[in-house]
Amino acid sequence: MKHPFQIVLTNKASTILFASVKNHLQVFRIADGEVIGSWIDTVDIFTPLKKQQEDKIKALKAASENKDSASDSNDGSAEKKLKNNDSKPIKIPKIPVPGPGAPPIYNYIRSLALSKDEKHLVGTTDSDKAAIIFEIDLENSENCLKLIKRQVFPKRPCAVSIDESKLIVADKFGDVYTIDIDSEEPVEEKTLSPILGHVSMLSDVLVASYNDKKFILTGDRDEHIRVSNYPKAYVIKNWLFGHHEFVSDLHIPEFDPSLLISGGGDDYLCLWKWYEDKLLGKIELRELIEPFLTEAHFPPERFLTPESPKEISVSKILTYASKSKKKYILVLVENTKSLLTFELNDDYTVTHKQSFSTEYPLIDITLNENDGTIVASLDHETTDNLLAFYIFNENDELAILEDKIDLVKTITTANQCDVERRDEFYPLYYINTLRKRSEH
Amino acid sequence: RAHSNPFSDHRLEYPRSPDDMNWEKLFPKFYDEESNSMTSSVEIADIGCGYGGLLTKLAPEFPEKLILGMEIRVQVTQYVEDRIIALRNKHENDEVNFQNISVLRGNAMKFLPNFFRKGQLSKMFFCFPDPHFKQRKHKARIITNTLLSEYAYVLREGGVVYTITDVEDLHKWMVKHLEEHPLFERLDEEWEKQDKCANIMYNSTEEGQKVTRNKGSKWIACYRRLPTPEDCV
Numbered sequence: 001m002k003h004p005f006q007i008v009l010t011n012k013a014s015t016i017l018f019a020s021v022k023n024h025l026q027v028f029r030i031a032d033g034e035v036i037g038s039w040i041d042t043v044d045i046f047t048p049l050k051k052q053q054e055d056k057i058k059a060l061k062a063a064s065e066n067k068d069s070a071s072d073s074n075d076g077s078a079e080k081k082l083k084n085n086d087s088k089p090i091k092i093p094k095i096p097v098p099g100p101g102a103p104p105i106y107n108y109i110r111s112l113a114l115s116k117d118e119k120h121l122v123g124t125t126d127s128d129k130a131a132i133i134f135e136i137d138l139e140n141s142e143n144c145l146k147l148i149k150r151q152v153f154p155k156r157p158c159a160v161s162i163d164e165s166k167l168i169v170a171d172k173f174g175d176v177y178t179i180d181i182d183s184e185e186p187v188e189e190k191t192l193s194p195i196l197g198h199v200s201m202l203s204d205v206l207v208a209s210y211n212d213k214k215f216i217l218t219g220d221r222d223e224h225i226r227v228s229n230y231p232k233a234y235v236i237k238n239w240l241f242g243h244h245e246f247v248s249d250l251h252i253p254e255f256d257p258s259l260l261i262s263g264g265g266d267d268y269l270c271l272w273k274w275y276e277d278k279l280l281g282k283i284e285l286r287e288l289i290e291p292f293l294t295e296a297h298f299p300p301e302r303f304l305t306p307e308s309p310k311e312i313s314v315s316k317i318l319t320y321a322s323k324s325k326k327k328y329i330l331v332l333v334e335n336t337k338s339l340l341t342f343e344l345n346d347d348y349t350v351t352h353k354q355s356f357s358t359e360y361p362l363i364d365i366t367l368n369e370n371d372g373t374i375v376a377s378l379d380h381e382t383t384d385n386l387l388a389f390y391i392f393n394e395n396d397e398l399a400i401l402e403d404k405i406d407l408v409k410t411i412t413t414a415n416q417c418d419v420e421r422r423d424e425f426y427p428l429y430y431i432n433t434l435r436k437r438s439e440h
Numbered sequence: 441r442a443h444s445n446p447f448s449d450h451r452l453e454y455p456r457s458p459d460d461m462n463w464e465k466l467f468p469k470f471y472d473e474e475s476n477s478m479t480s481s482v483e484i485a486d487i488g489c490g491y492g493g494l495l496t497k498l499a500p501e502f503p504e505k506l507i508l509g510m511e512i513r514v515q516v517t518q519y520v521e522d523r524i525i526a527l528r529n530k531h532e533n534d535e536v537n538f539q540n541i542s543v544l545r546g547n548a549m550k551f552l553p554n555f556f557r558k559g560q561l562s563k564m565f566f567c568f569p570d571p572h573f574k575q576r577k578h579k580a581r582i583i584t585n586t587l588l589s590e591y592a593y594v595l596r597e598g599g600v601v602y603t604i605t606d607v608e609d610l611h612k613w614m615v616k617h618l619e620e621h622p623l624f625e626r627l628d629e630e631w632e633k634q635d636k637c638a639n640i641m642y643n644s645t646e647e648g649q650k651v652t653r654n655k656g657s658k659w660i661a662c663y664r665r666l667p668t669p670e671d672c673v
Contacts, residue, residue, distance in 0.1 A: 173579065175586065197586025199446060199549040199579075213671075222550060223456075228589075234622055235672040236593040239553045241457030 003417035003425060004386055005377035007112050007364050014368040016138075017375060018121060020109040021417045022426060025123070027136075027144055033410030037144035039134070045107045047128040049095055056093050106426055115162045120181055121145065122167055124157035131157055131169050133181055148183040153192065163207040163214065163230070170202035170218060176233070196233040198224060203264070203434060204250040209257060210275040217260065217274065219247030221434050225262055227274060238277045242270040246434040253319035254369055255327055259348075263314030265435050269331065271348065280348045285312055285333065285340065288355055292336040296429075303437050313431040318367040319344075322396045328353065330367060335379075335429045337361050339390070339398060356398040358388065363428050373401065379428055386412040446512065446549045446580050454551045461555055466542035467506055480540075482506040482556070485594075486565040487548045488582060490646060492520035494567055495543070496527065497644040500536040501636060508555075509543040517545040549582065552590055559596040563637065566603045568647035571610040583614040585621060592623040595665040600627065603661045604641050606651040611659035624663040632660055 002021075009018040016036065017028045027037030044050070107127040114121055121134040133149040140146075155173035162168065166178045175194035179187075200220040207230060208215045214230040215237060223243040229235040245265030252274075253259055260274040267286040272279055289312060297310035316332040327344040337360060341353040360378040367374050372392035380386060387408045389401035419425065455461040463478050464471040470480050484502065486494050489509025498507050511517045520543040527538040546555070569582040578584075583603065591601060601624065603614045618624045632638045638660060642648060651658055 194586055196589060197584070199547075199587070213673075224553075229672040232622075232669060232672050234585075234589040234592070235668055236589055237673055238558065239457075241459075241554070244456070 001381045001419060001422075002383055002386055002412055002415045003419050004363055004379055004428060005415065006108065006426065006428065008366045008375050008377045008387070009112050009114060010366045010368055010375055011114060011118050012368070012370060014371055014373055017366075017411070018112060018114070019377070019411070019415075020112060020123070021415055023107040023109070023125075023127075024415075024417055025109060025112075025145065026414065028411050028414070030407070033407045033414070035414050036138070036141075037136075039143075039145050039147060041107060041109070041125055041127065041132075043107070043125070043128050043130075045105045045127045046095065053093055053095050060091075060093075108426055110157070111160050113160050113162055115181065116164075120162070122160050122162060122181070124160055124169070126156065129153050129156045129171075131160060131167055131179065133167065135183075149179075149181075149186055151179050151186040152189050153177065154189050158202055159204045161205045161207050168205055168207060168216065170205035172201045174198035174200050174202055174220065176202065176205060176216065176218060195231070196226075196228050196236075198222075198226065200224065201434070203246065203248045206250050206252060208252055208260070208274065215275075217250055217252075219250050219262060219264070221246045221436070223247065223264075225250065225260075227277075240270070240272055240274060240277065240279070242272070242279045242282070246436070248431050248434060249314055249317050251317040251319065253321075253327070255319065255321040261317050261319070261329060263317050263331065265311070265313055265432070267312055269314065269317065269329070271344075271350065281350065283329070283331075283342060283350050285314075285331065288340055288352060289333050289336065289338065291355075292333070292338040292357070294335075296335055297432075299435075299437070311432055311435065313429075313435070315429075315431050316365055318365070320367060320369060320372055320392060322372060322392055324396060326396055328392070328396065330365075330374075332362055332365055334431045335361050339365070339374075341398060343396075354397055356390070360388075362388075374398070381422055382412070384409040384412045386415065446547055446582075452545065452547055452551070454546055454554045457554060458557045458560075463506075466508070466544065467539065469537075469539035470506060480504060480506050481560060482508045483561055484508070484563045484565075485510060485548075485556070485561055486567065488512070488566065488569055489520065489543060490516060490567070492523050492541075492543060493645040493649070494565060494641060495520070495524070495541040496538070497640045498637070499538050499541045501640070503536070503540060505540060507541045509541070510546045510548045510555075511543060512545065512547050514545060517543055549587060552594060556594040558593055559599075561594050562596055562599045564591055564595060564599070564601050565637075565641060566601070566614075567641060567645045568605055568651075569603075569610070571605070571607040573609075578613075581610070581613065583617050585617050588617060588621045588624065592621070592665055597665055597667045599665040600637075601663045601665070602637060602641055603663075604645075604648065604658055606647070606656045606658050608657070608659060611661065615661050618661065618663045623666050623668070625666050627662040627664055632662060635662070638662060 005019045007020045023041035025039045029036050110124045112123045123132045130150050130152045135146045135148050155171040157169045157171050159170045169177045175197040198220045200222045204219040206217040216228045216230045219225045225240040227237040247264040249263050251261045260272040263269040268282040268284050271281050293310040299308050313334040315334040318330040320328045329342040331340045337358045339356045343351045343353045360380040363377045365376045374390040376388045389404040390398050393399045472479050483505045484507040486509045489511050495509045531537045572580045605611050
C-alpha cells in the first residue's frame with residue numbers, strides 16, 4: 001500500500017497540487033495528474049546528532065587548550081596540580097545511538113506554504129530543523145521545483161508564514177525568526193536572533209495587516225495568541241485571551257482580513273476582531289463533532305479516567321466566500337471522517353450549515369477560495385485512492401466531485417512511498433499531543 | 441529546591457486574562473464592597489521574590505500602591521504568604537500594616553500578561569535571578585531579548601526595570617540584553633544613588649544580605665521603559 005499524503009496544498013488557479021509524503025515532495029498537474037516536480041530530502045536524519053557531536057568536540061578542544069595555557073602560566077599552586085592530573089588527551093564523544101524506547105527520528109516535511117505570487121514554495125523539515133525554500137518554475141518541463149536555500153535553525157521549526165521577500169519561522173522553543181527568501185547562502189544558525197519569543201512551543205504564525213500596517217500573530221501551546229507589531233516585533237500590541245487549551249491553527253479570511261478564527265484543543269473556535277482585541281464569539285464544536293469522535297480521541301491510557309471526555313483537536317480552519325456572496329467557515333477536527341461548515345453572518349454570528357461525512361478520516365485539506373474545490377488527503381490503506389475532491393455546490397453544500405477517480409489513481413500511483421503495513425505510517429495525527437497533561 | 445524549570449507545565453493557577461484576576465483575595469483591604477471593585481491596582485512587581493525581603497521593605501515606602509511578589513517555587517511562596525499574614529496580624533493597628541503587599545505562585549515567564557494589563561506596572565524587580573549557567577539553559581534566564589518585550593508591554597512609559605545579581609556573567613548578560621532592546625534605556629549611577637528602591641534592593645533581600653555576609657560583590661542595573669515608537673500601537 002501507499003503511505004498517505006501528509007500535506008496537500010493547491011495554487012490559486014487550482015491547476016497544481018503540492019503534496020508531501022515522508023521526505024518526498026511532489027507537484028502534480030491537476031488537469032491530468034502528471035508529476036511536474038519532485039524533491040526528495042536526502043539529508044541524513046542523524047545530521048543534528050552529528051552536529052551536536054562536532055560542537056562537543058570543539059568545546060572540549062577549546063577547554064583543553066585553555067587548560068594547557070592556564071597551567072603554563074600558573075606556578076606551583078594547588079590549582080596547577082589539579083589541572084595537570086586532568087590534562088589527558090581529550091576523549092572523542094561517540095554519536096549517541098538512540099536506545100530502545102527513544103522517540104524515533106522522522107525525516108518528513110512538517111509544513112508547506114506558498115508565497116502570494118506563487119513563485120516560491122517554503123517548508124520545514126523535521127530531520128535537520130531546517131526551513132527549505134524552493135523556486136517554482138513551471139516552464140521547466142523536467143522539474144518545476146528547485147531548492148534554492150536550506151536554512152538550519154537552532155530549534156525545530158513548527159510553522160512558517162511569508163511576508164513578501166521574508167520567510168517567518170516559528171519554532172518549538174517559542175521563538176520567531178525571519179530569513180530572506182533568496183538563493184543566498186544560509187547563515188550560521190548561531191548568528192540568528194529571534195524577532196520575538198514566547199516561553200512556550202509555537203504552533204502557528206501569521207502576518208496580518210490593518211490599515212496598511214503589519215502585525216505578526218503567534219499562537220502557542222499554552223493558550224496564548226499574541227499580536228506584535230511588525231517589523232518592530234519587540235512592541236507587543238496585545239494578547240487575545242479566549243482559549244483554555246493549546247492553540248493550533250490561526251486563520252484570517254481573505255474576504256475580511258480584520259477577522260481571525262483560532263482553534264486548538266478547546267471544544268470551540270474563537271472568532272476575533274484581532275486588531276480591536278475583541279472576541280466576537282465562540283463557535284461550539286462539541287455537539288456537532290461528537291458523532292465523529294472515536295476511541296482514538298480518548299486521552300492516552302496513562303491519563304485516562306472514567307470521566308475523560310473524547311478530546312477535540314482542531315487541525316485546520318479555512319474560509320470560503322461563495323458565489324452567492326455568503327461566507328463560510330470550514331473546520332477539520334483531527335482524525336475525523338468529517339468536515340463541519342458554518343455560515344458566517346454579517347453581524348458576525350455563526351450558524352451551523354453542514355456536517356459533511358467522509359468515507360475515510362482526513363489528514364489534511366486544501367481549499368481553493370476561487371472555485372470552492374477542496375482536495376483532501378485520506379487516511380486509507382490503498383494503492384490508488386489517497387485523495388478526495390470535494391466542492392461547495394450551488395447550494396453551498398459540500399459534495400463529492402465524482403469524476404476524479406482516474407486523477408486520484410494517477411496521483412496515488414505516482415506516490416513512491418510504499419509500506420507493507422499501517423504501523424509503518426509516520427504519525428498522521430499529532431496535534432492532540434500538544435495538550436498539556438501536567439501532574440505537578 | 442533552588443531551581444524550577446520555567447518551561448515545564450506546572451499545574452499553576454492563573455487567570456484567563458487580567459479581567460478575570462481576583463485581586464480582592466490578595467489585597468482585601470483595597471477592595472471596595474460598595475462599588476465591587478479594587479481601589480488600587482498592582483503597580484510594582486517583584487519577579488522571583490524569593491523570601492519576600494524586598495516586599496516587606498517596599499511596603500512602608502509606597503503605602504497607597506499595591507506591590508506583588510511572584511515566585512515559582514511552591515514552598516517559598518507559602519513561606520512568604522505566611523510571613524505577610526504574620527506581619528499583617530502583628531501590625532494590624534499600625535500605620536504600616538502590610539496590606540499593600542502580597543505574593544502568588546506563578547510562572548512570570550509564561551503568564552505575566554494573564555495578570556497585568558498593558559502599561560499597568562511602574563516598577564519591576566529582578567533580584568538575584570537564577571543564573572542558569574549552562575549555555576543550553578540561557579533561554580531559561582528571566583532577562584532575554586524576547587521576554588523584555590513582554591516586560592515592556594506591562595510597564596508604562598518611564599517605568600523602571602531593576603536588576604541585581606552577585607553573578608558577574610549574569611549581570612553582563614542582563615545589561616547586554618537590556619542595552620540591545622530598543623524599548624529600554626540605562627539609568628546611570630547618579631540615578632541609582634538617589635533612588636530609594638535601588639538602595640532598598642541593594643540591602644534588603646535575603647540573597648543580598650547573604651552576599652554581603654560573604655563579602656561578595658553585587659551588581660545593579662536599572663533601565664527605564666522608553667516611549668513606544670510612533671509607528672507602533
